[in-house]
Amino acid sequence: MNFESLSSRQLERKQKKIQIGAILGAGIILMVFLGPGLVGSYMSYIIDLTLIYAIGTLSISMLANYAGIWSIGHTAFLAIGAYLAANLSERGFTVEIIILLGFIISLVLGVVVGLSAGRFAALYMAILTLALGLVSNEIIGRWQSVTGGDQGITVGPARLLFSNTPLDTNGHILITIVLVTLTFLVVTLITKGNLGRRWLAIKSQRMASMSIGLKPSLENALAFGLSGAITSTAGVALAFSMMYISPEAFSLAIATNLLLCTVVGGVGSIGGALLGAMFLVLVPEMAREVQGISAYVFGIATILVLLFLPKGIVPGIAQRLKKWSNNSSKRASYVAATVDNLTDSDFENLSSLVENLLKPATSNLTISGLSVSFGGVRALDNVSLEIPPGSVLGLIGPNGAGKTTLLNVLSGYVKPTNVESLRLGKTDLTSLAPYGRVKHGFGRTFQHAELFDELTIEENIYLAAQQRNKFNKNHEPGNNAAKIAEMLIDNLWLRPYARLYPGEVPFGVQKVTDIARALATGAQVIVMDEPFSGLDAEERSEVRSILKAMKNAGVSILIIDHVVQEVLNIADNMVVLNFGSVLATGSPEKIKNNPKVLEAYLGSALKDGKEVLSN
CATH class of the missing domain: 3.40.50.300 (P-loop containing nucleotide triphosphate hydrolases)
Known part of the structure; x- marks a missing residue:
């Protein structure tokens, strides 16, 4: 395949197919190795927790990179999924229904909150999301009949729609693998398609986006709603993985760490979301013997990344590898064409x-x-x-x-x-x-x-034609x-x-x-x-x-x-x-x-x- 002959959209479709194939392949490999319990229970738990936080990190990363909205309140959506799982599983609801209900509730709440994004600058939107997280923590502490308050709440057995037998630990891991695979697929389809182009256009040039008929407030609301809905699925997986939910899982510290993981791994990158989640899970595990050191590690790592790889580890390394390749010289020769006198x-x-x-x-x-x-x-x-x-x-x-x-x-x-x-x-x-x-x-x-800086010349025109x-x-x-x-x-x-x-x-x-x-x-x-x-x-x-x-x-x-x-x-x-x-x-x-x-x-x-x- 001669990639130089492809249009922007053809190249995008080609890359999207490759990425989808890689995600499906990785999901199948994880199921083969983790499903039957081929690795130890502790290692399975670490991998399970990493994949769960990868979902949350990727949802925040998608929102920040494509809509330009940084959220400190996504733990509210994490809590919605987790507490729904804890309460509804005890009443016999299946995992599929719990995930669907959490998705819908979080989508509606996210759209309502996201409508405010069109009215506020980025700083004020961040403060608004911080308020969302603080309010959710207050609700968790006071609504004891649903959340158990500060004491927390146990989670009922996980059952699938066509099976009455409760899932064991390996079954819980399979749920997480399916959810993370679906999340990565959905985010890829969104960001590599029309929605992603519209969000990038609005983020880079809000006024110009309106000149071609885009509605920034509605698009921002949709982006925030979808991001929150995706995060709620991580909450469901977290509940069935832990089998016990306490308010500490949705604290301001967790919200801050999710943001740090997004920055460190790389905004807008699936690989960055995975790396960031590994960072979030493994650092505390490796530093158990030294109390409080994980906070220093998080802080130092973030500073180093911002100094030397401001786009995050994964995008930063990819960008440097691209510079080292000979693509830049090909591109320069390709652009050398000029317009002569018009006939x-x-x-x-x-x-x-x-x-x-x-x-x-x-x-x-x-x-x-x-x-x-x-x-x-x-x-x-x-x-x-x-x-x-x-x-x-x-x-x-x-x-x-x-x-x-x-x-x-x-x-x-x-x-x-x-x-x-x-x-x-x-x-x-x-x-x-x-x-x-x-x-x-x-x-x-x-x-x-x-022009929309993060879209190619062709995509700028194509979006207007759409x-x-x-x-x-x-x-x-x-x-x-x-x-x-x-x-x-x-x-x-x-x-x-x-x-x-x-x-x-x-x-x-x-x-x-x-x-x-x-x-x-x-x-x-x-x-x-x-x-x-x-x-x-x-x-x-x-x-x-x-x-x-x-x-x-x-x-x-x-x-x-x-x-x-x-x-x-x-x-x-x-x-x-x-x-x-x-x-x-x-x-x-x-x-x-x-x-x-x-x-x-x-x-x-x-x-x-x-x-x-x-x-």
Whole structure:
């Protein structure tokens, strides 16, 4: 297999199959050796406990790496599974039903708590999860009829659905092996699939993720809920392994140790979760003779890892091995391709592509009486403008004039202080969240591209195309997300960079990718924040060609840029802002000769623009 010829998604699927095969193989090997009791009881107990904590560590690791949420309260979910097992097993419930109930209860609780993640910064979310852990400890101590309070509670016999015979110790280990295997499989499917891509996009660029239709608050809630539900299964396994549950198993110390294991082993890594769990179980076992030394070992190990392997032991070693391989030299030669002068054929292909992907705009974008204040600062003051369907409106003005603020209001990131009308056709945009505006054909690009750093160039575009097809139930079967991404990559000269990450490509490529992402959403109205900013002459030529193709396809465009000559060349009409107010409106020719505009901005801007264009 030539891996260089694979797309990002094909390579991902190939790696996912290999990983799934490895997990299943490891699970079978563990069953063969541990199930019949081929190892001693003490060693079986150590392995069992390690696998149980590997489930908890991996659930926290998944949440931190893909959703950017660090939880100190996952012991609450561990307790839910454990105390359900202790109480329901005494009432004759089977292991399968207990696991299912724990999963559902923890999922619901996790989603409720996770909804708060969309409202708080990472620090406050960590404090919220800490509160969850402390509240759960308080409940455990006081709800004695269920938990046994500080005295703890014994666990009933474990029975399977189709067997009335209670499981012995080897049977308990088999339950753990099955659970850890299923957990590793589920986490692999989640993180290597669409959910993982969506979570990574939101984690890296929250605002930009909304511009393609993602809902950060709901995705964060789902991530937290699934993570908590997975942790509850570890609680069930822990209960049947220990056969006795006490509050110490869910203390703040355990919660902290789980976090330390996640950091030491490596965030987002299955191997890191296993290594971290081994660290958590083996260090206290090896240090039994010296009281309190395990805390020092945990602390010193964490400091050393953060200093020398900040991504954790497993990812850190993997990254260094990758550097030592010859893949880097292959990648460098692969990226060496550049875009030469564009031909008429290139432009025809580009125009055909845009016409195929985007429907012509049919609605006016109307702004009337828009004002925005930040404290005592008036960023926009009674601004009104209109973009007829299929036209290009250029918005220019000096720094601080309110241009980006206007785009942020249109995108839904900033709420207007006052507004008479903000509509796309008959749709009132003020009533829609940012991701809701995408459904109505609204698209956005950003001054600094704002790409999803942990997704490849191809995955950035593919994710946007997926959202397009999710909103458009009547899309043509041939225009699936993969096909759309392939067409954009090939016709926007991105093929040499498709499998690279945004941080590995030139800024011009990032800007083109940002535009491609907006095109992939199928938008009919696209607002563009300085698409020419920071580009050289060749890169501006590429962007210019894309904008002309969009205009020919009938897309409505609102463009702001300090490279004024480019805006004047493509715009049908112009609006000039100064100190948050409309200074002038009219055709490009009229604006170029407006004395007020020349005095306030355009004289120096045109001069600077000509100098830039001559470089």
